[in-house]
Amino acid sequence: MAFFISSDCTGCTACKSICPTGAISGEKKQQHAVSDAACIDCGACGHVCPAGAVTNPFGRTVPKIPKKQWVRPFFNLDLCMACGICVEACPANALDIALQKVKDLHPYPFLVQEAHCMGCGFCARACPVDAVTLKERNA
Amino acid sequence: MNIPRRSKGFMGSIxxxxxxAQTIETQPVSxxxxxxxxxxxxxxxxxxxHRIPEDADPLGPDNMLGFVSGLLTGTGSLFTGxxxxxxxxxxxxxxxEANCGGHFSPAIKRCGVDGIFFSGISPKPVYLYVDDTAAELRDAAGIWGMDTVETETFLAAQHPGARVACIGPAGERLSLMAGVSTDQGRMAARSGLGAVMGAKRLKAVVLAGKKRIPVHNKEVMKHIxxxxxxWVQFQPPFLPGFLTAPVGALLRIMPWAFTQDGLLYKILLKKWGTVxxxxxSVEMGDAPVQNWKGSNRDWGFFKSLSTNPDVFTSKETRKYHCYSCPLGCGGICRTKGRHPRTHKPEYETVLSFGGFVxxxxxDTIFDINETLNRAGMDTISAGHVVAFAMECFEKKIITLQDTAGMALEWGNPEALSWLVDQIINRQGIGHILADGVARAAVRLGKGAQRFAFHAGGQELAMHDGRNDPGFALHYSVEPAPGRHTNGAWLYYEMYQLWKKITGxxxxPLLYAKARKYETGSDKAAMGSANSRFLNVLNGAGVCQFGAFLGIHRIRIFDWLNAATGWHMTPDDYMAAGTRIQTLKQAFNIKHGIAPRDCALKGRPAGDPPxxxxxxKDRSIDIDILMADYWEAFGWDKKTGRPTDRQIAEVTDVS
Known part of the structure; x- marks a missing residue:
């Protein structure tokens, strides 16, 4: 199962630029294609496609979302157990761990590269204790 | 065998x-x-x-080196890194086999495979780089010679977000005590497999894949x-570090023993880590002292006080968690001397370069810890070799002439650091010692073998079988001998397997301590259960410290079913553990190992007591323990050989 780029593609390369796994190929102003083997179904390509050319594995068109409406992860450190599952789940390497609580030497996750975050929500889905919630960037 | 078509949890290929030949191939696994x-x-x-021929030279092209992840890794389960x-x-x-934590395990699966296997020998130093679109061997001439921290730092800068496993100079120089390092100081240290990697001229494995790991039922995974x-977060206040010694003394003095609950050990681990x-351990007789000839009398409370747990936490700048671990027993410490920081030394390292010598x-222990981590060398084996050299010096088998004037006296920190450097660099006496105690004793001659303690060539760990004969049994009887993680009566108590496993x-909650030292069918059942369960843990990629919480608290079998979609019972999983044990034993038989030759000898077996x-006065009936253990598996009681039918059952699977 993978995302698909239809013939509506204008070859703007927006999807290719954001794809965290390099699964999209295609030259500028030419039809782009998604590699089934490399696609991880994060949906970032659809969120940036101005032509509405990206469909999800169920055949539905993925709508473009303005960047300011993209969600980003927020971490509830009271629930967080510092296991790092969310950090490893992030396909964009946008998360890292660091000391954050006074007198607590355990390193907790935080969004270290906000510009890299695509709002895919993999971190929130992976967290076993639901310590990660997704909210809009400016929320 | 009815296997659901949509089984998940694994990636399905290697x-x-x-x-x-410099070729890379992905092969499906059924x-x-x-x-x-x-x-x-x-x-x-x-x-x-199936792929390593029986006459393969371990350092030759026919040997294969595998990096494997666990079935539960990346599925939302805990302690599975x-x-x-x-x-x-x-x-x-x-x-x-060598086992390690850190963050490398999910990286393997995120490259779309459950294991990466290397054969042959590269004509020049290389490292493997894998991401979602490519897998290629790249030139490593520029990093050959770098230590493990330098290598990882360099490769992480070249490949942001990638996870790295690498060897250091010890592996490059084919020291048989070399391991494979990740996270700048976590080490897959045992069995000398760093030397195999060095012999293949494979400097590192760099993994940057981002594939998702399929899970059958995520909600059940999360619930468990x-x-x-x-249970992990349950952390009542605990006593100060210096009061841990009297607890050990109490355990020594009492004529009866409590069945230990791993929840107590978890509390210790969360507060201090393995230190x-x-x-x-010293006080209760679990830690060997002075190359297995000393005791708590030689390394008493005031002598060991400098290594009390609070000393280590006082130097800790932050805790360290392996992937998916809610406990965080590791730490990063500031140090004096040659290196500004190091991973918090583990118990094994502290005792190997503390009481054992x-x-x-x-401060020397911290320094040696980081030095060995950077060199990519097993601290347990290195500690054994150093203690062996010190005893040889005491017995005048090694003289000042051999050591360029350095007196290898017990407890001399300057001599310790010097000797470790010599071993890493294979200089002078270090060249003789760099391949472990068994080979060093043969090379030195003059009766040095009396002071070289190992099981089948593998140096033993810092747990004394004379205190817990389960350690002695598992040191001797396992296909990869000499390892403390294989099993012990203590581990059996903490796993609490009787709550889920038939037979x-x-x-009992309380029992006479003398019972620990008896042999019998219950000990064979405990030993075989330890081995089978450990194989399940290692098949699933579960940390033993998590398993110590008890099988009713960390529900591994339920996790496995929820991750895969299988409907197997705990007994079914233990049967898989039996098959793995039989297959590893068959591997040894195929390669000409006589299992009985790995039995402990000399001091570690209580000979003389x-x-x-x-x-005091304890010796271990190791022959009886081993024979009973083999019988529990249905293997030949005298030779430890599985029957032809048992071997065929585990080798005819495809």
């Missing part, structure tokens, strides 16, 4: 790299193999049994993880 041997160590045993390095061990000549996490046991200087003997200390 990567095979031929370093001689669902039947996963169902029969799980993944991780079981998968590796299945692959390596273990990865394993496997191959034919150059130390023992038989099955070799939350239950487990509640929590530094003084307890009578060294009270804790596992139930331990100690005349003082916690383990």
């Amino acid at each position: 990567m095979v790299v031929d370093l001689s 669902r039947k193999v996963y169902r029969t041997f799980l993944s991780g160590m079981g998968l590796a045993a299945h692959v390596l049994y 273990r990865w394993m390095v496997t191959g034919k061990s150059p130390l023992t000549g038989g099955w070799g 993880s939350r239950i487990c996490n509640k 929590s046991m530094n003084q307890i 009578l060294n009270r200087d804790v 596992a003997p139930r331990m 100690m005349t003082h200390g916690a383990n």
Whole structure:
């Protein structure tokens, strides 16, 4: 199962630029294609496609979302157990761990590269204790 | 065997790299193999049994080196960040395995495979780079010679977000005590597999894949993880570090023993890490002292006080968690001397370069810890070799002439640091010692073998079988001998397997201590249960410290079913553990290992018995323990050989 780029593609390369796994190929102003083997179904390509050319594995068109409406992860450190599952789940390497609580030497996750975050929500889905919630960037 | 078509949890293939031909191939693995041997160590045993010829030189092109992840890794389960390095061990000549935490295990699966196997020898130093679109061997000439921290720092800068496993100078120089490092100081150290990697001229494995790991039922996974996490976060205030020693003394003096609940050990681990046991172990007789000839009398409370757990936490700048671990027993410490920081030394390292060589200087222990981590060398084996050299110096087998004037006296921190450097660099006496105690004793001659303690060539760990004969049994009887993680009566108590497994003997809450030292069918059942369960843990990639919480608190079997979609009972999983054990034993038989030859000999087996200390007058009926253990598996009682039918059952799987 993978995302698909239809013939509506204008070859703007927006999807290719954001794809965290390099699964999209295609030259500028030419039809782009998604590699089934490399696609991880994060949906970032659809969120940036101005032509509405990206469909999800169920055949539905993925709508473009303005960047300011993209969600980003927020971490509830009271629930967080510092296991790092969310950090490893992030396909964009946008998360890292660091000391954050006074007198607590355990390193907790935080969004270290906000510009890299695509709002895919993999971190929130992976967290076993639901310590990660997704909210809009400016929320 | 009815296997659901949509089984999940595993990636369904392995990567095979031929370093001689410089080719990389991804090969599918059948669902039947996963169902029969799980993944991780079981998968590796299945692959390596068939692909390594019986006459393969461990450091030659025919040996294969495997990096495998676990079946539960990346599925939302906890304590499942273990990865394993496997191959034919150059130390023992038989099955070799090393187990490590860190963040490398999910990286393997995120590259779309459950294991990466290397054969052949590269004509020049290379490293393997894998991401979602490419897998290629790249030139490593520029990093050959770098230590493990430098290598990882360099490669992480080249490949942001990638996870790295690499060897240091010890592996490059083919020291048979070399391991494979990740996270700048976590080490898959045992079995000498770093030397195999060095012989293949493979400097590092760099993984940057981002594939998602399929899970059958994520909600059930999360539910079980939350239950487990509640137990982990239960952390009542505990006593100060210096009071741990009297606890150990109390355990020594009492004529009866409590069946130990791993929840107590978890509390210690969460507060201090493995160093929590530094003084307890010495006092209760669990830690060997002075190359197995000393006791708590030689390394008493005030001598071991410099290694009390609070000393280590006082230097800790932050805790360190392996992947998916809610506990965080590791730490990063500031140090004095040559290196500004190091991973918090583990119990094994502290005792190897503390009580085992009578060294009270804790700064030297920190320094040696980081030096060995950077060199990529096993601290347990290195500590054994150093203690062996010190005893040889005491007995005048090694003289000042051999050491360029350095007096290798017990507890001399300057001599310790000097000797470690010599071993890493293979200079002078270090060249003789760099391949472990068994080979060093042969090279030195003059009766040095009396002071070289090992099981089948593998140096023993810092747990004394004279205190817990389960350690002695598992040191001797396992396909990869000499390792403390294999099993012990203590581990059996903490796993609490009788709550889920048919036929596992139930331990009473309180029992006469003398019972620990008896042999009998219950001990064979306990030993075989330990081995089978450990194979399940290593197949699933589960950390033993999580398993110590008890099988009713960390519900591994339920996790496995929820991750895969299988409907197997705990007994079914233990049967898989039996198959893995049989396959590893068959590997050793195929490679000409006589299992009985790995039996402990000399001091660690209580021959002669100690005349003082916690383990006074104790000797171990190791032959009886081993024979009973083999009988429990249905193997030949005298030779430890599985029957032809048993071997055929585990080797005819495809």
